[in-house]
Amino acid sequence: MADFVLVAGARLGAWAWDEVVPYLRAAGHRAHPLTLSGLADKRDVPAGQQTHVQDIVAEVEGRDLRDVVLVGHSYAGIPAGQAAQRIGDRLTHVVFVDSSVPADGAAFTADWPDGGASLKASLAENGGFWPVAPASHYAGHGLTEAQIARIVAGSTPHPGATLTEPAVLAGPLDELPATYIQCRPAGGEEREDVTDWLPGEHWGLVEMDTGHWPMFSQPRELAQILLESADQ
Numbered sequence: 707m708a709d710f711v712l713v714a715g716a717r718l719g720a721w722a723w724d725e726v727v728p729y730l731r732a733a734g735h736r737a738h739p740l741t742l743s744g745l746a747d748k749r750d751v752p753a754g755q756q757t758h759v760q761d762i763v764a765e766v767e768g769r770d771l772r773d774v775v776l777v778g779h780s781y782a783g784i785p786a787g788q789a790a791q792r793i794g795d796r797l798t799h800v801v802f803v804d805s806s807v808p809a810d811g812a813a814f815t816a817d818w819p820d821g822g823a824s825l826k827a828s829l830a831e832n833g834g835f836w837p838v839a840p841a842s843h844y845a846g847h848g849l850t851e852a853q854i855a856r857i858v859a860g861s862t863p864h865p866g867a868t869l870t871e872p873a874v875l876a877g878p879l880d881e882l883p884a885t886y887i888q889c890r891p892a893g894g895e896e897r898e899d900v901t902d903w904l905p906g907e908h909w910g911l912v913e914m915d916t917g918h919w920p921m922f923s924q925p926r927e928l929a930q931i932l933l934e935s936a937d938q
Contacts, residue, residue, distance in 0.1 A: 708936040715780025717861040719746025729929030744865035755871040762789035779803040804889040808873035835863035847917020
């Protein structure tokens, strides 16, 4: 029996996993969707990037979880990758769901074409928060209008410090047992940044024929990949 710790990306909370969790539990596993500080029902809690790392570590250690499959989606791959190194032999596998992956000393915006200048400008204009994205942001990702409306309604502004502070790694990530899920609708462009750096023997690559939010667009298919990762 695995303990799945599920962390959604920017602006989202534990609620984003509502349609994935039943599949994991039906297969006999435990699922722990996690809201990071500063978001959703924790939106009033001040947060930097290391706060989010500690949120994940505290969830694992505070619940005394074992055989942990740690899942980080989008932005959450940054704190999840760091937390995976800190929970030691509690970790069974880490899954990056179409996510950013931390690099020591680098911020979430490190690979942005403008070096993160546009994001920093947005944070300055919005009191230090990354504002909720409009419905148009989710077009072309295999989502229904109802799903998009749900995402927009449930989203909260994202604390900016978590996006601009550098990651702190204890060692190479390629030592982690990991799966990277690349979400790419049929005909979409391949993400060269994934295929270029994907580590070797301890990492696997899985592709999903859907957009960036598979927990909404393909929850059953995503759950199946997560279940398979628990057996690796």
